[in-house]
Amino acid sequence: MHEPLNARQIGLWRNAIYVIFTLCGFATATWISRTPAIRDTLGASTGQMGWIIFGLSIGSILGLLGAGHFIASKGGRFVMMNGLLIGAGGLAIIGVGSSFFTYAPVVFIGLAIFGFGVGICDVAMNVEGTMLERATKKSLLTGLHAAFSLGTFIGAVVGWYATKSHISVITHLSIVLILLVVLIVYLSRFVPKGTGQESKTDAGAPTLTTKERLAIWKEPRTLMLGIIILGMTFAEGSANDWLPLIMVDGYDTSPTTGSFVYGMFVAAMTIVRATGGILLDKFGRVAVLRASALSAIVGLLIVILGHNYIIASIGVVLWGFGAAFGFPVALSAAGDNPHGVAVRVGAVATAGYLAFLVGPPLLGMIGDSIGLRMALIVVLVGIVFAGFTSHAAKPIGENGQATTK
Incomplete structure (x- = not known):
């Protein structure tokens, strides 16, 4: 702008x-x-x-x-x-x-x-x-x-x-x-013209060269944000593709019940995202991401280890709560520095969509060998890594220095 x-x-x-x-x-x-x-x-x-x-x-x-x-x-x-x-x-x-x-x-x-x-x-x-x-x-x-x-x-x-x-x-x-x-x-x-467009006046810095744009993909903070979005988006994408089947095959429910439980997951994500701005403004990105990772971990453990679909459904809701913040919060963090914002957001978004595209088929292949419920352990590991790298979402100023929360 x-x-x-x-x-x-x-x-x-x-x-x-x-x-x-x-x-x-x-x-x-x-x-x-x-x-x-x-x-x-x-x-x-x-x-x-x-x-x-x-x-x-x-x-x-x-x-x-x-x-x-x-x-x-x-x-x-x-x-x-x-x-x-x-x-x-x-x-x-x-x-x-x-x-x-x-x-x-x-x-x-x-x-x-x-x-x-x-x-x-x-x-x-x-x-x-x-x-x-x-x-x-x-x-x-x-x-x-x-x-x-x-x-x-x-x-x-x-x-x-x-x-x-x-x-x-x-x-x-x-x-x-x-x-x-x-x-x-x-x-x-x-919509204002030129948002994200690089110019010599943006943030007092010259236009990025192609080499500098590629280098952004290697920045430690960008890589860690990519890990956050990979883990959380893997959790979201796996539920989108496999949750009804996990309930049907893993808990012997009817397809209708499986679809209903998946609806609970989507509803949990949508509700949290609709109200998430309040939590982020009050507690900050890092605390919210860590709490999200914990919620998703507990939810997945319940689904993996549960003995009946009613208990597992509670786990699904916690899973949905936990998966809701990863994608938007990581992208928000990627946009902190306006210089190179389009490249950073694009790099982090690409990591997220790769998890959407590659993660669920991978889970299916693993599920063929050990069952879909046990295959969720792979998703669990991804969320653990996302939780450990949550500090990367701490806001930074235009000079690249960390601020608060």
């Missing part, structure tokens, strides 16, 4: 970013909610569908790796808005590929484009969130990630209704595309 903003402008900026987080979650859930219909239309097997979805992973990783450079060059607003537009275009290609051509490679390409757009938007909106925290002097990222969770819930409900009402995939995705484009164009006016 190159000009100071008044309170009204900051308020409009904050509200716009909340909506954008919601839109990003909504768009993601839109695709997920129609995967059964797309699979059936393509006539793809489970293995073939896995390869098709791999396009999403490729696009997401490329977007995450390139986001820091794009933001440093063009600014957060440019990358965030164009990322959502690219993602909307990817949805259009998915719709066409699954409805008109019924050709799997087209869907693969659409998913790669969608993943790339959402990936760069994700980093950019988190950079906007960290800059908002600086402007308001309040902890906002946990609330913003709660908005993302709300968006996924809304997208899932809309997808369920579209499926139940026999609304075609192309019609559903086209409506979502139009909604995204209209809201992006409308919201862009409220």
